[in-house]
Amino acid sequence: MRRLRILQIFNRYRHFGGEEGSVYRIGDALQALHDVEYFLTSTSEVLGGAGWARVQAPLKALYNGPVIRQLERYQAAGRFDLWHIHNVFPVMSPTVYALAFKRGIPLVHYLHNYRLCCVNGLFLNHGKVCKRCMHGNFWPAFLTYCWHESRWESGLMGLIVRHIRRTGVFERVSQWIAISESQRALYLEAGMPAGKIRVVHHFLEPGGPPLPFRGAGDVIYVGRLSPEKGALQLLQAWRQVGRRDRTLYIVGEGPDRPRLEQYVAQHALGNVVFTGFLKAQEQAVVWEKALFCVVPSICLETFGMTVLESWARGRPVIVHDMGALPELIAPGQTGLIVNPERPEELAVAITGLLENPEQARVMGREGRRVLEERFSKAVWLAKMEAVYTAFGA
Secondary structure, three states: OOOOEEEEEEEEOOOOOHHHHHHHHHHHHHOOOOEEEEEEEEOHHHHOOOOHHHHHHHHHHHOOHHHHHHHHHHHHHHOOOEEEEEEOOOOOOOHHHHHHHHHOOOEEEEEOOOOOOOOOOOOEEOOEEOOOOOOOOOHHHHHHOOOOOOHHHHHHHHHHHHHHHHOOHHHHOOEEEEOOHHHHHHHHHHOOOHHHEEEOOOOOOOOOOOOOOOOOOEEEEEOOOOHHHOHHHHHHHHHHHOOOOOOEEEEOOOOOHHHHHHHHHHOOOOOEEEEEOOOHHHHHHHHHHEEEEEEOOOOOOOOOHHHHHHHHOOOOEEEEOOOOHHHHOOEOOOEEEEOOOOHHHHHHHHHHHHHOHHHHHHHHHHHHHHHHHHOOHHHHHHHHHHHHHHOOO
C-alpha cells in the first residue's frame, strides 16, 4: 500500500483520559507506515470562558464557523488522503462531517464511546444501564437529564446527535472502527450497516519485562474516579473481604473521590490508600506491590486498556461482566469475571486470589503471553491496513 497522508481529528476533553491517550498512541503507531498530522481543539476553549463566550458555547456546538474554515485551510495545505475522526464534540461541531462529505474526503471514524447513540456516551443513566435513546430519539435523555445532571445540556446534546444521525452519517462514513465485538454489536443494534463497521482492538507495547512481585501481595485499581468506573462497588466488596493485612490501592483522580473517601472513613477502612494521579515510574512502585488488578466498571465499557496494562506488568485482572471486559478475559486463565450486581461475588474472587498467590502469578504470566500474541502493535497495524484497503484508500 502507498504511504497515505492521514489527518487525525480530535476535540480534547476538559481532563486528559484514556481516549486522548489512545488518539496519540494510534497516531504514533501509524507513523511507521503513513504520514500523520493532527487537527485538535479543546472543550476548554468554549466552556472555560466567561460572559458572552460562555453564552455562545451551545451555538458553537451546533456550528463553529471559524473552526470549520480553519479545517478547510488545513486540508487545502496538507492534501490529506483521509481523515481519522475520533471526537468532534463539542467544539468542532457536526459540520466536520458535512465538510468531509462535500469535499469527498474518506472518513475512518474511531468509536471510542457510544456518543452517537447516547448523549453521555456511556449507555448509563443514573447508575443503571440505559439504551432508550440508541435508535435516535433522545427525548428520554432530556426527561431524565442523564448528562451532567442537566436537562439543558442533555437536550442540547440530544439535538446535536439527532442532527448528525439524520445526515445519514452511519451510511456515509467510509469505515467505522469498533474497538470490541461488544461495541460493534451495540452499534449494529442502533442501525449501523454491518458492512461499514469492523473490530480493531486497541494494542499495547509492554515496554519491558513483567514487574517483580514485592511484599505480601496487595490489590490495585487504576482509573478515573467517576461513578461509572465502579470504585464504590470495589470498596463495598473490599469491606466484605475484611483483610487487614493487605492494602487496596486506588490510583487515579476524578469527581467521585470525595464520595469514595467518605465511604472509607465512614466504614473505617484503614487499609485503603488513595494515591491520586501517579506518573509511570511512581505507578510502577505500586504495581510491584500488587498481586492483581480489579476493573469494576458498572457501565458498558467499549474496551479495557487497564486489562492490557495489567497483563503487561504480569498481573491478572478481576472484571465485572460488563460491556467488552468479559470478551478480553479467559476465566481462570488470564483473570476472573464476576457479576456486577453482586458485591459479595467480587469479594469472594478477591479473597480467592489473595489466598492463592501462585494462581494469580500463573494467570498474570498467561495474560502477558496473550497481550504479546493478540494485542501487539504489529497485529493492530495489519488490521488497519486491511481497513484502508477495504475502501480503496
